[in-house]
Structure formats: C-alpha cells, structure tokens
Amino acid sequence: MDNPVIIFGAGGLGKAALEIFQQNEVVIYCFLDDDDRKHGQEIGEVSIMGNTDDHGYTKFIGKKCDAFVALEERELRKGVFKMLNERRKVMPVNAVHPKASISGNAYISYGLFANAGVTVGSFAKVGIGCMLHSNVTIDFEAELGNHVEVGAGSIIHSGAKIADDVFIGAGATIAGPLEVGKGARIGAGSVVVENVKAGATVFGNPAKEI
Structure with a gap:
C-alpha cells in the first residue's frame, strides 16, 4: 500500500x-x-x-x-x-494486523478490519466490510457475507455460511457447517448448533431464539 x-x-x-x-x-x-x-x-x-x-x-x-x-x-x-x-x-x-494470519488461499474482499490474533483458514471467504475482532477464527471453507461483525474470540467452524449484516457476539461459536441468515444476531458466548433464520436473535448454549 x-x-x-x-x-x-x-x-x-x-x-x-x-x-x-x-x-x-x-x-x-x-x-x-x-x-x-x-x-x-x-x-x-x-x-x-x-x-x-x-x-x-x-x-x-x-x-x-x-x-x-x-x-x-x-x-x-x-x-x-x-x-x-x-x-x-x-x-x-483492508486493515489487517501484522499478528493476524490469513491463508493465501482465502478470498478477502474490501474494507476488512482484522485485529491481532485473527485466523482465516484456507479457501474461506470474507465479504465486503467485515469486522473480525481480536482472536477470531474463520476456519477453512467458511463463508462470511458483506458487513458481518464477529466479536473477539469467536469461532466460525469450517463450512459455515454467514449471510450479510450478521452480528456475532464475543466468544460465540458457530459449531459446524451451519447457515446463519441475513441480519441475524448471535449473543456473546453462544454455541450455535443449528441453522439460524434471517433476522433472528439467538442466545445460549445451545443457542435458542429469543
């Protein structure tokens, strides 16, 4: 740059x-x-x-x-x-911290914020304007849409598909190749074990709609 x-x-x-x-x-x-x-x-x-x-x-x-x-x-x-x-x-x-680790095979779009400790795995996709706070893991072949915010310490497991405008709180886990619909909100510390519909707010372990 x-x-x-x-x-x-x-x-x-x-x-x-x-x-x-x-x-x-x-x-x-x-x-x-x-x-x-x-x-x-x-x-x-x-x-x-x-x-x-x-x-x-x-x-x-x-x-x-x-x-x-x-x-x-x-x-x-x-x-x-x-x-x-x-x-x-x-x-x-993009603003990518030097202590972030992004695979050379990952697809990264524009306007990314990736703080220290972020890991983006092989063949993962990260859309426009995403915000990945400290120590977030986006595992291999996971997909994030545009303007997704992922709180510190959260883990998006391989194969998960996160739609546009989703907010994922700190310390949350998307535990598997699940789909999270557009505009959904995942509470901090939640463990998501099933698909989340668009616009829903889920919280807990396992996460339930509230």
Whole structure:
C-alpha cells in the first residue's frame, strides 16, 4: 500500500485501525468524523480534520489517498462504502494486523478490519466490510457475507455460511457447517448448533431464539 490513508471515524475502531496501519508502516493522512467536537484534536499525532462528507478531503481519495471506514454503526459504514464506490469509484482498503494470519488461499474482499490474533483458514471467504475482532477464527471453507461483525474470540467452524449484516457476539461459536441468515444476531458466548433464520436473535448454549 503506497498511498496514505484517510480513516473515517475517530472512535475506538478508528484508533485500533490507526495502530494496525502504523504497525504496517502505512501513513495516515487524517481522520474524518461527524462529531464536530473532535475536530482539531489529535489521535497519536494524527489530526481529526473534518466531517466524513467533507469534499475538501474526500476529493483526494482514489488519487492521492486511500480510505478505511472505521465507523462502528453498520448503516453508517455501509453509507460511506456506497459514497466511496459511487463518487470516488474506489473501495476501502483492508486493515489487517501484522499478528493476524490469513491463508493465501482465502478470498478477502474490501474494507476488512482484522485485529491481532485473527485466523482465516484456507479457501474461506470474507465479504465486503467485515469486522473480525481480536482472536477470531474463520476456519477453512467458511463463508462470511458483506458487513458481518464477529466479536473477539469467536469461532466460525469450517463450512459455515454467514449471510450479510450478521452480528456475532464475543466468544460465540458457530459449531459446524451451519447457515446463519441475513441480519441475524448471535449473543456473546453462544454455541450455535443449528441453522439460524434471517433476522433472528439467538442466545445460549445451545443457542435458542429469543
């Protein structure tokens, strides 16, 4: 990655992304954040310059800068992905911690956040804008759709298929080649042993719909 990066979002996820890029020796141009109170402040000597739709900064993306979206609210993240794609004709870069392990045979899309200890196995697939927190395991041939968030320490077993917009809490296990439908939510620490329908919220060991 040769270009400096603009990070959208100056919250906790933005700070984590900054650390990842710095450990990978990538220059961060600035943060953009819609909280005006943060403007002019610095995080690790990187300035928070303006709003996420500030054309004075976004105009450089795709020419002189790349972008990474570190907004924690899914719909806001998806909105920035759409803006970058439609207006700037680019997709966000990936932030992959140097202590993450991603198979060379895995398929990784755009805008991935993969923190320390993440493992993505052989021939696994990870869609657009996924967030894999510390020590997540995506085993071989598992598939994640777009904008899936997987909490720290969770395990997605081989062959599992996770649809778009799914949230999986910290320490959860998808225990087998199961299917989790679009927009489903898996509670922290849950053990999923059967398919989860779209939009459902499940919790427990074994996980049951609530």
